[in-house]
Amino acid sequence: MNIINDDLNSYDAIVVGTGISGGWAAKELCENGLKTLVLERGPMVKHVEDYPTAHLDPWDMPNGGKATQEIIDRKPKQHRTGYTTHVAREHFFVDDIKHPYNEEKRFDWIRGYQVGGRSLSWGRQSYRLSDIDFGANKKDGIAIDWPIRYKDIEKWYDKVEEYIGVSGENLGLKQLPDQKLLKPMNLNCVEEVLKEKLATKFDDGRLLTIGRAAHITEGTKPGEGRSTCQYRNRCMRGCPYGAYFSSNSSTLPAADATGNMTLRPNSIVHEVIYDDATKKATGVRLIDAETKETMVYKAKVIFLCASTMASASILLQSKSARFPNGLGNDSGELGHNIMDHHFHVGASAKATGFDDKYVKGRRPNGVYIPRFRNLGGNTEAATFKRGYGYQGGASRSSTSELVAELKYGPALKEAILKPGEWNVNLLAFGETLPNHKNKLFLDYDKKDEWGLPTITFDAAFGENEMAMRKDMQEQAIKMLTEAGFEDVNGYDNKENLSMGLGIHEMGTARMGRDPKTSVLNGNNQVHACDNLYVTDGAFMTSSGCQNPSLTYMAFTARAANHAAAALKKNNA
Amino acid sequence: MKRRDALKKLGLAAGFAITAPSIFSLLQSCTNDPTWMPSYFTKDEKEVVVNLVDIILPKTEDTPSATEVNVPQFIDTYITEVLNAEDQEAIRISFTAIIATLKPTAETAVSDITTAQYTALLDTNLLVKGDIDEDRLADPAALQPTKNEFLNHLKYLTITAYISSEEIGENVLMYDPIPTTYYCGDLQEISGGKSSSL
Secondary structure, X not given: OOOOOOOOOEEEEEEEOOOHHHHHHHHHHHHOOOOEEEEOOOOXXXXXXXXXXXXXXXXXXXXXXXXXXXXXXXXXXXXHHOOOOOOOOHHHOOOXXXXXXXXXXXXXXXXXXXXXXXXXXXXXXXXXXXXXXXXXHHHHOOOOOOOOOHHHHHHHHHHHHHHHOOEOOOOOXXXXXXXXXXXXXXXXXXXXXXXXXXXXXXXXXXXXXXXXXXXXXXXXXXXXXXXXXXXXXXXXXXXXXXXXXXXXXXXXXXXHHOOOEEEEOOEXXXXXXXXXXXXXXXXXXXXXXXXXXXXXXXXXXXXXXXXXXXXXXXXXXXXXXXXXXXXXXXXXXXXXXXXXXXXXXXEEEEEOOOOOEEEEOOOOOOEEEOOOOOOOHHHOOXXXXXXXXXXXXXXXXXXXXXXXXXXXXXXXXXXXXOOOOEEEEEEEEEXXXXXXXXXXXXXXXXXXXXXXXXXXXXXXXOHHHHHHHHHHHHHHHHHHHHOOOXXXXXXXXXXXXXXXXXXXXXOOOOEOOOOOOOOEXXXXXXXXXXEEEEOOHHHOOOOOOOOOHHHHHHHHHHHXXXXXXXXXXXXX | OOHHHHHHHOOHHHOOOOOOXXXXXXXXXXXXXXXXXXXXXOHHHHHXXXXXXXXXXXXXXXXXXXXXXXXXXXXXXXXXXXXXXXXXXXXXXXXXXXXXHHOOOOOOOHHHOOHHHHHHXXXXXXXXXXXXXXXXXXXXXXXXOOHHHHHHHHHXXXXXXXXXXXXXXXXXXXXXXXXXXXXXXXXXXXXXXXXXXX
């Protein structure tokens, strides 16, 4: 890695952010021979070395690892997930007191400020969008059309998947394109039953498969010591085997290996500098998170990969005579059209007859039921547009149900050491329609400790999502009932209906063909400033119902190669 | 847990540089000290908890009792660090009521409460599936837990503490830190009928 020399503060490229998208931008730009400065607002996290909890068992942590009041007091918003403040992983999530934001409506902005960002803690589910998704806005007359189609991005999905390693099973579905997959993880015996029943009892094409997860299930992948999954399911702590994809294990080491990357942690970028004479972005302003020193770095091309919210915030802060409302905000859409996936709705049940079965290993993955709604024929739903998929699976509880019937004594002790009943859960993740009203804006009266304005969220799910949720619950109940499971219970946890909890924020700088209605063009370039690219979730024109990270990677790789080609052309 | 074992588990023996201060503080928290000083419990509450947890999970032929794996210490730290001030206060009020119930007369010292009296408390007040909590029925909106709710909370905390202890987790339950694979199979073959501790 190059040593930072502030006197030589000019680069070919600058990448802001080191998460899923930033890592890919860094890798592709560096591999194209561009001297690239990679800026990250949080501290360094080195692969393996900086995963302090990776090998801890419950008894190695106070209170078995449960979040303490001290942690919750510092991270009350991060705690809303119920899992991000566990002692084993809370160090990868922000301190809400140090990094405040404001809520007109509850918004759960769950994030991590460190090298690697949320690529360390992501859910790793990796699905492609299809032409049904890219054409959906146009078909429904909602928001604006995507400026690209599947054929434009297909080879970039191929490239990304082959590099990072995604395991799973191809199904030849039009709504869920086949992928470059490593061998699938196994279903367990109860999931096999559900799979078989769905195939035989439904005639609308719904089916069950193992989740497609960014885990190496055979062989190795490039990066820093990336080997096969050990089925410990401790992924969110950082994987000492490099078995799941993270920037830290994969793309950043690749970028570093070129000799072209300079990585600068603790660098809070807050503005992109725009030069109206050349109509180009010329650099970025940043504040050192530790020393609070301000500095400027210059480059020929700039990639914002700071996250959907942070990239929009940086652009909104980048005001100039040409862009009084934020860089690239001619359309007035910057910071608007926030989307997330709505979930916490589905059904659970009990499976009997499997008392003599158990699992070896802890699979860091679940089952997937791809979208089966609004795909034509008998799949059409009258009450809502788009669709949803289910994630979940079957597992055996760790204590016998007898525990609830026994007061004390040797029989109780025996019961707490034996596995209990098998439970099955189907949790739906639904598409959210883009809506201009769902927005963020900056509050210049409430500043953070670096003197920067804070973000205020004003976003909520709409009528289409609410109508969809009824079907999400009903169909889950129907499938578990048809499968012959017992005690089927539908649920729709309205308490968790705030946006953000899906941690799939999208849409604040959407792509489109028309600069009057979109921020980015089909190459992720800001319409009126073509050496500035935004390739995190901000670019998403619609949300699909698939987990979006793989799509960010593919678009980032495509945009970075576009930028490199444009630079080479200009230099030639 | 012995400090050296802990360091080994953290990979320090293999030369990894781990600098997070939280890891070192948790190593120091390991204790087997018989003169253990609770941070939340009063002297009387400690005495009550030590007696109750060993009735809930007594020593048997194959497995240790709750106190042998430091269940009271776990509960004390848990109440101190995980529960909020409101819950801590409610627990204090519940303990007062429980201690009053346990004592045959107001003058009885807590140290003189007999095992039979502890057992009688649980027989009467610790309800299980199918039982009806009359106190809760009488006042459904009361914020303060009933005796039954408090004792059940204690029962489940005892269970959590027991199965997340190192002795039970590594030597009694199925301990499989690096499974390398995932499949569904015969319970006896995979774990000998025990649950996985991880």
